[in-house]
Every structure is written in structure tokens, then in C-alpha cells.
Amino acid sequence: MSNLLASESSAYLKSAAHQPVHWLPWNEAAFARARAEAKPVLLDIGAVWCHWCHVMDGESYEDPAVAALLNRDFVCIKVDRDERPDVDARYQRAVQALSGQGGWPLTAFLTPEGEVFFGGTYFPPEDNPYGRPGFLSVLNQMVRLYREEPDKVRGNARAIRTHIAQALDESKPGSIDALLPGRIADQMARLFDIRYGGFGTAPKFPHPGALEFLIARWHDTHEPWPRDIAEKTLRAMARGGVRDHLGGGFHRYSVDARWIVPHFEKMSYDNSELLRAYCTAYAAFGDPHWRDVAAGIVAWVLEVLADRARGAFFTSQDADVGPEDDGDYWTWTLAEARTALTPAQLDAAARVFDIDDVGEMHHDPAKNVLWWKHDPAEDERPVLEAAIGRLKAARDRRAAPYVDATAYVSWNAMMAGAFLQAGAVLDRPECNALALQVLERIWAESWDAAAGMSHVLGGGEPRGLLDDNAQSAAAFLDAYEATGNDAWRERAVAVMTYCATAHWAPHWDDPAGGYFDLAQGQNGTAYLATRAKPVQDAPTPSPNGVAALVLARLWALSDDRAWRDRLDRQLGAFAGVAEQLGLHGATLARAIDWALNPVTRIEVSGPPGEGPACAMHLVALQAYRPRKIVVRRIAPAPSATVCVGTTCSIPVSHPDALRELLA
Numbered sequence: 001m002s003n004l005l006a007s008e009s010s011a012y013l014k015s016a017a018h019q020p021v022h023w024l025p026w027n028e029a030a031f032a033r034a035r036a037e038a039k040p041v042l043l044d045i046g047a048v049w050c051h052w053c054h055v056m057d058g059e060s061y062e063d064p065a066v067a068a069l070l071n072r073d074f075v076c077i078k079v080d081r082d083e084r085p086d087v088d089a090r091y092q093r094a095v096q097a098l099s100g101q102g103g104w105p106l107t108a109f110l111t112p113e114g115e116v117f118f119g120g121t122y123f124p125p126e127d128n129p130y131g132r133p134g135f136l137s138v139l140n141q142m143v144r145l146y147r148e149e150p151d152k153v154r155g156n157a158r159a160i161r162t163h164i165a166q167a168l169d170e171s172k173p174g175s176i177d178a179l180l181p182g183r184i185a186d187q188m189a190r191l192f193d194i195r196y197g198g199f200g201t202a203p204k205f206p207h208p209g210a211l212e213f214l215i216a217r218w219h220d221t222h223e224p225w226p227r228d229i230a231e232k233t234l235r236a237m238a239r240g241g242v243r244d245h246l247g248g249g250f251h252r253y254s255v256d257a258r259w260i261v262p263h264f265e266k267m268s269y270d271n272s273e274l275l276r277a278y279c280t281a282y283a284a285f286g287d288p289h290w291r292d293v294a295a296g297i298v299a300w301v302l303e304v305l306a307d308r309a310r311g312a313f314f315t316s317q318d319a320d321v322g323p324e325d326d327g328d329y330w331t332w333t334l335a336e337a338r339t340a341l342t343p344a345q346l347d348a349a350a351r352v353f354d355i356d357d358v359g360e361m362h363h364d365p366a367k368n369v370l371w372w373k374h375d376p377a378e379d380e381r382p383v384l385e386a387a388i389g390r391l392k393a394a395r396d397r398r399a400a401p402y403v404d405a406t407a408y409v410s411w412n413a414m415m416a417g418a419f420l421q422a423g424a425v426l427d428r429p430e431c432n433a434l435a436l437q438v439l440e441r442i443w444a445e446s447w448d449a450a451a452g453m454s455h456v457l458g459g460g461e462p463r464g465l466l467d468d469n470a471q472s473a474a475a476f477l478d479a480y481e482a483t484g485n486d487a488w489r490e491r492a493v494a495v496m497t498y499c500a501t502a503h504w505a506p507h508w509d510d511p512a513g514g515y516f517d518l519a520q521g522q523n524g525t526a527y528l529a530t531r532a533k534p535v536q537d538a539p540t541p542s543p544n545g546v547a548a549l550v551l552a553r554l555w556a557l558s559d560d561r562a563w564r565d566r567l568d569r570q571l572g573a574f575a576g577v578a579e580q581l582g583l584h585g586a587t588l589a590r591a592i593d594w595a596l597n598p599v600t601r602i603e604v605s606g607p608p609g610e611g612p613a614c615a616m617h618l619v620a621l622q623a624y625r626p627r628k629i630v631v632r633r634i635a636p637a638p639s640a641t642v643c644v645g646t647t648c649s650i651p652v653s654h655p656d657a658l659r660e661l662l663a
Contacts, residue, residue, distance in 0.1 A: 003021065003022060004024055005023050008025055009406070010082075011080075011406065012046060012078075012080040013080055016061065019062050020064055020067035021067045021076050022067075022071045024075065025078070026525075031112060031114055031526075034112035038112070040112070041111070041112065041114070042076045042077070042109060043091060043107075044077070044105055045080075045081050045087065045104065045105065046079075048082075048316070048318065048402065048404045049315075049316040049318045051264075051265070052105060053104055058323040059124070059135075066125075066139070069143075070139065073139070081104060082404070082406065085467065086518055089168075090526075094119065095116065097164070098156075098160065099119065105121060106121060107121060109146075110526070111153065113157075114525045115158075116157065117145075117146075117156040118142060168531070169532065169533050170536060170577065171512065171514045171577070173512070173572060174572065174574075174575030175575055176571050176572070176596065180578060180596070181596065181597075183579050184579055184582055184585070185213070187582030187583065188210055188214065188582055189225065189226075190582075191583055192229050196236055196258050197232040197233040197235065197237070198236060198257075203255050204254040204259055205253045205539070206237060206242075207233075207537075207586065208273040208276065209541055211234065211280075212277055212586070214226040215281065218230070219626050231287075234277065234290065234293075236258075236259050237250065237259055239259070239372035240262075241254070241260045241261055241360070242259045242260075243293070244300065244330070246370065246388060248295075248300035249266055249296065249297050249300030249301065250266065251330075259371075261369050262327075265317065265318055268315055268316060268408075269414055270539070271305075272411070272418040273414070273541070275294055275298065275301075276417075278290045278293045278294035279425040282294060282425060282426075284624040291425075297422075298426065298428065302430075304403060305415075311434070311437035312407035312438060313415040313438060314407065317404075319401060321402075326364075327369075328367065331368055331369055332359075334357055334368070335366075336394075339394075345384075348387055349391065351374055352374055352384055353372065353373065354371060355370070356368065407457035409453050409454060410455070411471075411540075413442060416442075416478070417471075417475040419432070420475075420478045420479060421478070423482065435475075435478075435479070436482075436483070439475055439479050441457060442457060445458040446458060446459070451463050452468070452498055452519060453465070465517065466516065466547070467543040469496075472495055473492040476492040477489065477550065477553050480492070481629065481631075484631070492554065496547070496554065500515075500566065506520050506521075512573060514535075515547050515570075517532045535588055536581060536584045536585060537584055537586055541586075548587075548588060549590060549594065551567040551591075552591055556601065567594075567595055571588075575592075578592060597626075598644050600627060600628045600642065600644050601628075601644075602620040602628065603633065603643075604631070604638075604639075605632075606635055606638035607634065607636065607638070612638040613632075613638040616654075620658065640658045640661075
């Protein structure tokens, strides 16, 4: 039987089409085959951007001996975690319950019914002296266990199934009180790394939602420490190697506590949320450094991830060019830098970016990660700028890591929303134009009034994921505020109405509150029959948190009590877990903040086109307020009012007057 992945649309699955393993895509037919042949299932979940997925592919799945064993004794299923986040979320929980560790590649051994009885992540090809079993040894043990100890297999599977049913529902009812945001902020502060910025120790992840929450706390309480945490973290990330100092944008995370050595893949979702965080910091604090970092993210997205002709954002850029590579495209030896630069440029770049004979990469100690170790002298800045340009040009001549051109609806909506914020804060109209083009495509090609959003822009199945619906609704509200076109608000209303009040209530749990991640009727094999209520930000903003923010904004825009009632029920479903989630519940915490504290409503009226009303609209979009909505109305004369809670200003008619009023 030949490998069936060549006809799949996923880049990750296609990349395994040449392997001798008889891979099958995720579907019921694969499990039916396992049942018919009485074989266990090997489930591999990974992604095209995942370095260790490629390593395990090369070491094990391309090995004829491993393939022969797999083809004889297992039914093998390969899943792209970006294409099937619903599958990944469930099997990650199962393997974490067994091993205490998740991640990619995820390697799980299942019964023919799709239930996990053993699993892990990356397995080396051979046993190593540190006790980690080799993959062939694991496979032989799993075959023996499945054949000779069926009771143990069934017992393991039953215990994990029970755990999964409990763990997938992250709701815990409770009540919201005025002190809860402060307690959540305190939880975040306890994890703050005072020395290096960020939260926790190595590896370091960005947590942009937490930074936005803390900036709001600073604005509301006037205490300095939330701002200190946010700015120290933003600065540490911007100076570290986790930021691409040549091409802009950020790598996925840092393997060390100092933000220097990253995992080099670049994800759309990380960069959209970081773009928002740096735009928010610039709007709130006025430091031009935050503007420059945000502009760098925009530059990378426009160069690498944007399909401007069709209106889409791609998914990711790989860490590596090949399996033997480890960030070589992104890193530099001193000799490589010397070849690209003049002596003066090399002196400046080597001092600022810490380029030396010995770098930071363990696999090749001569390779340097570029990180901002020293600030240049003022007269050195033009030389450094020229050096950056020449290093970028030299890097562009290298074979570049693969870009996954799949356009996922949730991540396209996230980037479109971030681009609308950047369009205003950075005054970049081209960002607005592309964002609106993308959102028009989402509405035209992915929305189905009877079935919700598709997961792939313009695609069919999978469909019915809460994340695609909630993120699209949020971006539609961003478009409404940016344009004043009421059609965008109506589209957001249509999506949220579909999620909760269609006759079968696709996502909403009416008895208990909260939204399920899968719509009714989307359930399938094994754990997919158990619907989840996710509220942790891991790694993207939680769809229940995003849905809560959308409900809060719809209530603030309309004063319709029905939206407020739905928001209260939504937050009540998760209030009991909000404080303990802390850092990992930042999106939910931001929605709680909206529910408890006054909203700033800026209403701008006037004729369309250039003029005072248009200028005041831009001022309103650029101004920082933690809970802000902007309404643009067409009227004969320019006028703007600002309402905070139930208190409103007198109208003003000039941009400077509105700017002064907001200040």
C-alpha cells in the first residue's frame, strides 16, 4: 500500500509523501482499517515549521527498517497541528497526562478506537545513555504491550479517557468582583523575571496578551510596576535574538532566559499579537522605539507572509532549510559578516550585535545569533544602518526557509486586526487596505450562515471551530471601528448570533455558559466526541477569552442588554479559574476588565473624505485607552465627543481639541 499523503493540501503532510511509511490522513477510514486489522495506531502530530518534526522524519520515518516495522504492525496516521487544532488539542492533553510533557512532534499510540495508551514527543532513533529509549525499542515495546497485555492497554486508555473528559472542560463557575483584575495582575507579577524580563525561566515565551493587560492596569491604577514589567519585557524581547534584527518580526520563543537564542520558526499568530502589543506600548507611552519594532513586524509580514494580490496572510516561516540545519539561515559566523561588510560596518555590527569568533549556537560554535548587546554611539548609527542593510541583502541570497502559504481563517483574522491597529497607530494606510481585503475574503469565501467559518480561507472542511468564528468576529469589529462602515458590525453580530442562538446553538452551552470549541455536529472519532471549553492562552489567545471580548465590545457599541447578559454568563462560567490561570488566562482577564471598568466611547461625526472629521477619526484610533470603542458617523458638520462610562464631554470640532480632550 502506498503513502496517501501526496494528495493532501497540508504542506506538512505533503512533506512526508515520499516516506516509506504507509501514512494515512486523519479520517474515520484510517480507524476502520485499524479495527479491521486489529492493529494499534501510531499517531504523529507535527507542523511544517517544526524543527524536531523534521529531525524525527529524517531519522526514523525515512528509515526503511522503521518503516517496515510500522507498516507491518501499525496503522499510521499523520496530522498537521495547524490544519487540525481540534485533534492536536485533545491528543496533547492525553500525552501530557501520561508523560507530563507535550509539544511537537507528538507521538501517540492509540487503540483502534482512537484512545491513547502510551505516548511522548520526539524519540531518538536509538537508545541513548541517558535512559531515553530509541524509537525502534519503543515500537517493539508497544507491539508487545498491545498483543500480550490487552488489559493494561485498556486500563491505560480508560484512565486517560476519563482524564481527557475532565481536562477539556476548563470552565469553573464563579463570580467577578472589582478586586479580581488586581489579583490576576499580582499572579503575573510573581512570575516576572526581574533580571531579564519576561515571565518564568527558560524557555521564554512572549505572552503579549499579559503585557496588554498590565499596560491597562498601569493606566487605571497609576502604579508604576505594571508599566515596568511590560516595558522591561518588551525591551528585552526587542533587544534579544528572538527578534529578527535584519528582516523584522519575531521568532517563536527563546530557549534561554535572556531572550538571546530563539527557536527560529516565525509564526503568524505570534507576530500579530506582538504587533498589537508594540503598537499599544507606543500609543500608551510614546516611546518611538516601540513604533520602530512594530514597523519591523509590518515589514516582515509584507515581505514574507502577505499575499497582496489575493488578500491573505500565510501561516509561518520555517526555522531551518533542512533537517541537518539549526537556524543557519538566521545566524552568522564572523567570517560571513566580514565578507558582507566594510571594515567600519563590521566594527559597528560586531560590537552592537555581539558577532565574535565564538557564537551562541551549540551545533556550530562559530555561528552568532544577532542580538542587541550594546547601543551604538550616535555617530555610529548611520554606519550600523548600512551594515544591517548589507547583512539583510547577503542573507536574502541564501536559500530561505520554507513559508507555509496556507491561509487559516483565525490567524488571518488576527493579523488583519493587528494590521488595522498598526494602520492607525503607525499611520500606514496600506496596512488598512490589506487588512480589509483579507476580511472581505473571509466573509465572502469562508462564512456560511448555516455552518459558521471554515478553518482554511476559501476552504471547506474542517469547519465549525470556535477560534475561527470568534477571531473573525473580533476582526470585523476592528474593521467597523477603523472604517465606520456598519456592515462590519453587522457581520460580527451575525457570527456571534450563529455561535449562540441558532436553533441548535452550535457552540454555546446554554445550561452552564461558555462556548464549546467544536460546533454541534462536528464531533468525530475518539476524543473529538468530547467537546472542550478552552480558556487558556496556549499558544494563541483562547477562543473563549476572545469571544468574551467581542461580547463586551458589542455591548459597549450597542447598549443592548442582551450582549451584557451573555457577557456576564460567559465570564461567570470561567470566573472560578481566572485567578489561578493568571498569565495563561490573560485574554479572559482583559474581558473581565471590560466588564468591571468604564469604557471610553469616542464618537466622531462629519462628512466622509479628507477633513477635520477624518483627522479626528484617526486621532481617536491612535489614542490609547484600555477599554476603547470608536464610532464614526456621517453628518454635515465635524464633531467629536468622548464618553467615559456614563459621563460625556462637550463636542469638539478640531483634531487638536480632541487630542487635548483625550489627554
